[in-house]
Structure formats: C-alpha cells, structure tokens
Amino acid sequence: MCGIVGAVAQRDVVEILVEGLRRLEYRGYDSAGVAVVNNAGELQRVRRLGKVQALTDALSETPTPGGTGIAHTRWATHGEPSERNAHPHLSNNDLAVVHNGIIENHAALRRRLEEAGYRFDSDTDTEVIAHLVHYNRQNTASLLEAMQATAQELEGAYGTVLLDRADPERLVVARSGSPLVIGLGIGENFIASDQLALLPVTRRFIFLEEGDVAEITRSDVRIFDKSGAPVEREIHESTASYDAGDKGPYRHYMLKEIYEQPQAVANTLEGRLSETGVLDETFGNGATELFKQVKHVQIVACGTSYHSAMVARYWLECFGGVSCNVEIASEFRYRKSYVQPNSLVVTISQSGETADTLAALRLAKDLGYLGSLAICNVAGSSLVRESDLAFMTRAGAEIGVASTKAFTTQLVGLAMLVLAIGKYNGLSEDEQHGMVLALKNLPGKLDETLELASQIEELAEEFADKHHSLFLGRGEQYPIAMEGALKLKEISYIHAEAYAAGELKHGPLALIDADMPIIVVAPNNDLLEKLKSNVEEVRARGGILYVFADSEAHFESDATMRVINLPHTRWLAPILYTIPLQLLSYYVAIIKGTDVDQPRNLAKSVTVE
Numbered sequence: 001m002c003g004i005v006g007a008v009a010q011r012d013v014v015e016i017l018v019e020g021l022r023r024l025e026y027r028g029y030d031s032a033g034v035a036v037v038n039n040a041g042e043l044q045r046v047r048r049l050g051k052v053q054a055l056t057d058a059l060s061e062t063p064t065p066g067g068t069g070i071a072h073t074r075w076a077t078h079g080e081p082s083e084r085n086a087h088p089h090l091s092n093n094d095l096a097v098v099h100n101g102i103i104e105n106h107a108a109l110r111r112r113l114e115e116a117g118y119r120f121d122s123d124t125d126t127e128v129i130a131h132l133v134h135y136n137r138q139n140t141a142s143l144l145e146a147m148q149a150t151a152q153e154l155e156g157a158y159g160t161v162l163l164d165r166a167d168p169e170r171l172v173v174a175r176s177g178s179p180l181v182i183g184l185g186i187g188e189n190f191i192a193s194d195q196l197a198l199l200p201v202t203r204r205f206i207f208l209e210e211g212d213v214a215e216i217t218r219s220d221v222r223i224f225d226k227s228g229a230p231v232e233r234e235i236h237e238s239t240a241s242y243d244a245g246d247k248g249p250y251r252h253y254m255l256k257e258i259y260e261q262p263q264a265v266a267n268t269l270e271g272r273l274s275e276t277g278v279l280d281e282t283f284g285n286g287a288t289e290l291f292k293q294v295k296h297v298q299i300v301a302c303g304t305s306y307h308s309a310m311v312a313r314y315w316l317e318c319f320g321g322v323s324c325n326v327e328i329a330s331e332f333r334y335r336k337s338y339v340q341p342n343s344l345v346v347t348i349s350q351s352g353e354t355a356d357t358l359a360a361l362r363l364a365k366d367l368g369y370l371g372s373l374a375i376c377n378v379a380g381s382s383l384v385r386e387s388d389l390a391f392m393t394r395a396g397a398e399i400g401v402a403s404t405k406a407f408t409t410q411l412v413g414l415a416m417l418v419l420a421i422g423k424y425n426g427l428s429e430d431e432q433h434g435m436v437l438a439l440k441n442l443p444g445k446l447d448e449t450l451e452l453a454s455q456i457e458e459l460a461e462e463f464a465d466k467h468h469s470l471f472l473g474r475g476e477q478y479p480i481a482m483e484g485a486l487k488l489k490e491i492s493y494i495h496a497e498a499y500a501a502g503e504l505k506h507g508p509l510a511l512i513d514a515d516m517p518i519i520v521v522a523p524n525n526d527l528l529e530k531l532k533s534n535v536e537e538v539r540a541r542g543g544i545l546y547v548f549a550d551s552e553a554h555f556e557s558d559a560t561m562r563v564i565n566l567p568h569t570r571w572l573a574p575i576l577y578t579i580p581l582q583l584l585s586y587y588v589a590i591i592k593g594t595d596v597d598q599p600r601n602l603a604k605s606v607t608v609e
C-alpha cells in the first residue's frame with residue numbers, strides 16, 4: 001500500500017506533493033514524509049508519525065521549499081509506525097527514496113550492505129533500496145543505471161522513486177508489482193502511485209508497466225523496459241474525477257457513502273437495462289460472444305468484494321444456469337487449481353489495485369480461462385486495464401476505509417451479470433422481466449430502508465459495552481452476515497463472527513450467553529422456517545437476538561429479541577439487508593469513539609500482498 005508522489009518543476013512543489021498525499025491517504029495513514037532538494041542544494045526531509053495533517057502542520061512551522069521532491073504516506077509493513085520508519089529514507093544524505101511494496105530479500109541485502117559499511121537508521125525494507133542504489137551508483141554512469149542494476153537484485157514488489165542531491169533536476173522511478181503513473185505537465189512532470197494524486201496538476205498520464213524503469217526531468221520522460229531497452233508507452237487523457245469533496249451534512253464519509261447508496265445504485269443501473277434484460281454493451285465489446293459460451297464462472301476477490309462474490313455464487317447457480325466457484329484471491333493465486341471447461345474468470349474490486357486480486361487475474365490469464373471480466377469502481381485501474389471485459393460500478397469515490405456503496409453497487413453489477421449469462425442458459429423472458437423490474441425498484445427500497453436509521457442508532461447503544469458478537473444468515477444472506485461482521489470489527493473493533501445459521505449446533509452455540517449479541521438477517525425466503533428454528537435454538541440458551549426481518553416474516557419483539565422490519569423484497573434481499581448492518585456498525589463505532597473513516601491498522605487500498 002502506501003502512497004507516493006514526486007515532482008520535478010521550476011516552481012516550489014511541496015504544496016503539490018502534500019495535496020497529492022492527502023488524496024492518497026486512503027492507501028495508508030501511519031506516517032507521512034517529504035524530501036526536497038532545497039535552494040542551498042541540500043536534501044531536506046520532514047517526516048511525521050500519523051496522518052498527512054501532522055506533516056502539513058510540521059511543514060507550516062518549517063517551510064521546505066524546493067523544485068524537485070518526493071513524498072510518501074505509509075501503511076507499515078516492516079517496522080512499527082514511527083517517525084524513524086517514515087519515508088523518505090536516505091542514504092548518506094545523498095539519496096532519498098520512497099517505496100510502495102515489500103522487498104522480500106531485504107534481510108540478506110541488509111546484511112550485505114552493513115558489511116559494506118552502510119548504517120541503517122530504520123527497521124524498514126525500503127532502506128535497503130536507498131543504500132543499494134547508493135552502492136551501485138559508485139560503479140554506474142547514472143542514477144538510472146544504478147536503479148537498473150538494483151532492480152536485478154531486488155525480490156518482491158516495489159514502486160519506488162529516487163531523488164539524488166547531486167542531480168536534483170531528475171527523478172528515477174521503477175515499477176515491479178506496485179503501480180506507478182507518470183503525470184505529464186508543461187515544463188514540469190510528476191510521478192505518483194495513483195493518478196488521483198496528480199489530477200490538480202495534469203490530466204495526461206503514462207501508466208508504467210511491469211519492470212519499467214524511467215527517468216523524469218522537467219522537459220523529458222525516458223522509459224526503459226525490464227530488458228533495459230528504451231520504450232514508448234501510450235499517453236492517456238484521464239477523465240477521472242476526484243470528488244471526495246466535503247462531507248456535506250454528514251459527520252463521516254462512511255455515513256455519507258451509506259446514504260449515497262440509492263443514487264449510486266441508480267447510477268450503476270442507468271442506461272444498462274431494457275424492459276427484459278441487460279443491454280449487451282454493459283460489459284464491453286465482445287461480451288455477448290463470450291457470455292454465449294460460458295458454462296462456469298470462477299470469481300476471485302478480497303474482503304468485502306469477496307463477500308459480494310459469495311452472493312453471486314448463489315445467484316449464478318440459482319438463476320444464471322451456470323456453475324460458480326468463489327475464492328479469496330490470496331488463496332487462489334498460490335494453489336494449483338483446475339480450470340473448468342468454458343470458464344469465465346471474474347475479479348471484483350473497488351479499487352482495482354488490490355495486489356492479490358491483480359495477481360490472481362494474471363495467474364488466471366496464464367491458466368487459460370475463456371476470458372476475464374473485472375467488476376470495479378475505478379476506471380483506468382490496473383484490474384480494468386488488464387481484463388478483457390469490465391463492468392464499472394458507478395459508486396463514485398469511496399473514501400471511508402469501510403466499504404459500503406462499492407459493495408452494494410458490486411452486487412448490482414453481479415445481478416446484471418446473472419441476467420446477461422442467464423439468458424443463454426435457460427432464464428426465461430418472464431423471469432428476466434421480473435428481475436429487471438426488481439432492479440429498477442431497488443433505489444426506492446434502499447431509500448425506505450435508510451429510514452430505519454434512528455431505530456438502528458437506538459439499538460447500537462446496547463452493543464457499546466460488548467466485546468463479541470455473532471452474525472447469522474442462511475443461503476445468500478450468509479455472505480451478508482459475513483459482511484455485517486466485517487463492518488463491525490473493522491470500525492468498532494468489536495470481535496464479530498459470522499455463521500451460516502445451520503452451523504450453530506456444530507460448535508458456536510457453546511458461545512451463547514447474554515453478553516453475546518446475535519444479529520440475524522431474516523428476509524422472507526425459502527429458508528425462513530429453517531432460520532426460525534435456529535433463532536429458537538439461540539433463545540433457548542439465553543441469547544439476546546437482534547433480528548432484521550421481512551415485514552411478512554412475523555418475528556415479534558420481546559424481552560430477548562429486538563426486531564426491525566425491512567421492506568419486502570425477494571432476490572435482491574442481500575442488497576437491502578446490507579444497509580442496516582452498515583448503519584449498526586457505524587453507530588456502534590460512533591458510541592465507541594473510534595476513527596470511523598480511517599480505522600486503526602487499515603488502509604483503503606491494499607496494494608501489497
């Protein structure tokens with residue numbers, strides 16, 4: 001993870017760097033730092049533990065002007081979050097380095113460099129890059145060559161940017177496993193780990209490819225591929241927008257994003273549905289031909305996106321007429337798997353930069369799937385660029401680390417995928433018509449569900465002193481229980497587990513007592529009676545239940561059960577039942593006083609494995 005920004009310009013670049021870091025804070029917020037070559041030709045570095053604001057405050061006390069600089073916001077991997085572990089790291093006060101990724105052979109390199117006389121000031125793997133480039137610089141003609149030599153010795157993943165005190169008119173950058181994008185200005189050029197950081201200064205971008213090393217000056221950009229040959233990379237005009245904006249009337253981005261869901265879903269549906277199905281172009285050129293052949297779908301994703309994949313498995317096998325496997329990307333990428341005939345691989349990701357998901361996609365392409373489809377919220381992201389087909393969720397920028405509107409819009413995309421594949425696999429026109437209607441009615445139902453907020457806020461009071469909780473669901477609501485549990489632990493730090501309700505008697509029932517709130521998602525579906533039996537099993541053992549139920553499911557509140565009724569819905573119930581669980585975790589976190597938008601130890605985009 002971590003965010004990188006760099007600039008070479010005639011003007012003072014520190015403001016640009018810091019604004020870039022603010023926009024990249026979703027990638028980590030353990031510490032932040034900046035280094036520039038100042039007017040006296042010295043490397044000047046300012047670093048602070050904590051968020052970018054702490055760095056901004058420090059810079060206002062110690063102005064650090066310079067025309068060439070690099071900056072970094074960190075999510076700690078090697079070495080605790082602290083000022084001494086914050087980037088940029090220096091070698092001999094000559095070279096400054098920022099890095100995103102993990103150097104796997106850092107321990108061996110560190111030993112070698114220490115033997116060569118280098119002194120390490122941090123516990124990070126990054127510092128080996130600084131010293132190794134410095135070491136190689138002595139036997140090479142330029143910083144670029146020193147970086148190319150260093151790249152031969154580094155194992156693992158890196159996106160890195162180097163600044164040399166003796167040659168302050170240039171930055172050298174290298175990409176291997178962690179994205180970097182060059183921003184082209186007029187008489188000035190930039191580098192960042194995400195184009196979002198550079199939108200205030202340019203719209204013209206070059207995405208570096210795996211193994212690229214590049215040299216950036218004010219007037220020129222030279223790129224070399226992994227064999228060292230000079231290459232031209234395409235220039236992209238970006239239409240991306242950065243609409244983090246302010247929080248409006250909301251106290252947190254997460255709450256704003258929860259309330260944006262009806263509109264985000266409406267945007268995701270817009271122009272993509274006919275009366276009886278999904279318009280072919282929704283998934284991109286060639287989708288129709290591909291979908292006609294699909295008999296199996298393999299989905300890979302992480303975290304919340306994995307939960308949406310799990311819902312899709314129920315839907316694809318129930319309505320889509322094809323078999324489906326779902327796997328966590330970090331597992332899929334490291335095991336030998338069997339490719340079913342006529343298989344489509346689908347990756348799901350809000351950011352499109354999740355390292356494990358990206359690696360799983362690359363593996364799948366080597367394994368010989370029919371084709372690949374990315375369901376993603378960020379246009380131009382690595383996942384979208386590297387997939388054959390893409391479905392863009394139109395959730396808008398999601399700033400809160402806890403994913404909300406990205407999840408519900410992913411589910412909308414997956415619902416449309418079910419229709420698109422199902423029509424070639426036995427889904428009747430009548431069924432399609434009914435499903436399309438349900439999708440069109442969804443934003444309205446979401447609005448109705450959000451009206452439950454004050455009831456849920458009241459309920460949250462009862463969770464604030466709890467240390468553990470259990471979420472239960474059956475069928476396609478089991479992944480929703482998992483998502484509810486993830487939300488609660490992520491932002492309130494309360495331990496939460498999810499179980500398929502039928503599993504209770506196989507172990508978890510032993511946990512039930514009055515201190516363990518049990519949250520149940522109970523729409524009116526074919527499994528309702530089974531779920532009611534599971535609820536009784538909990539009640540009989542003194543458990544306190546919080547049931548989110550269909551108004552037609554006939555649950556009644558009493559001393560051991562609090563019931564909140566949701567609008568009636570059938571196949572899209574997983575989307576609706578997500579809302580109260582998001583609100584519950586939000587209000588519990590508010591009562592506990594945690595950092596809702598940037599919970600401890602986490603980052604929005606997980607670009608390291």
Ligand code: M6R
Nearest residue numbers: 303304305349350351354402403
């Ligand atoms: O950007 P992605 O959807 O690929 O991210 C995957 C997970 O890191 C992400 O969903 C994470 O679990 C969220 N913080 C959950 O709220």
